[in-house]
Amino acid sequence: MPTPLDRATSARAPFFAFAAIVTAVAAWSIWGGDIFPSQDLTGDPENWTHEECTRWLQNRNLHPSPLATTAELLERVKANMRIPRNG
Known part of the structure; x- marks a missing residue:
């Protein structure tokens, strides 16, 4: 049993x-x-805030400096953005 x-x-x-x-x-x-990763930022980076630039760099493992100014972060974002190619 x-x-x-x-x-x-x-x-x-x-x-x-x-x-x-x-x-x-x-x-x-x-x-x-x-x-479920967060949505990526779109639009012109010139209009992004300091936090948005930092988040964009962190999403790409580019390790933004906590002491960096918004202008410095914006420069890094622009340098690392992919430019879409037509054709």
Whole structure:
């Protein structure tokens, strides 16, 4: 006669729940919490604030200096922007 422990270990639901948890933790560690990245800034960088320039550089792992002025950040943003090519 099976005991409650035997029935619990032979059930499939706990196994799939455990597998789902392990998969979720693995996905979180692989993507580092950036599963849904924030939207990228668009428009003319001349109109961006200091925080927006800093966020744009951080999104590209360009490590903006916390002591940099807005003009310095804007210069780095412009230097690292991709210019779309026609044709």
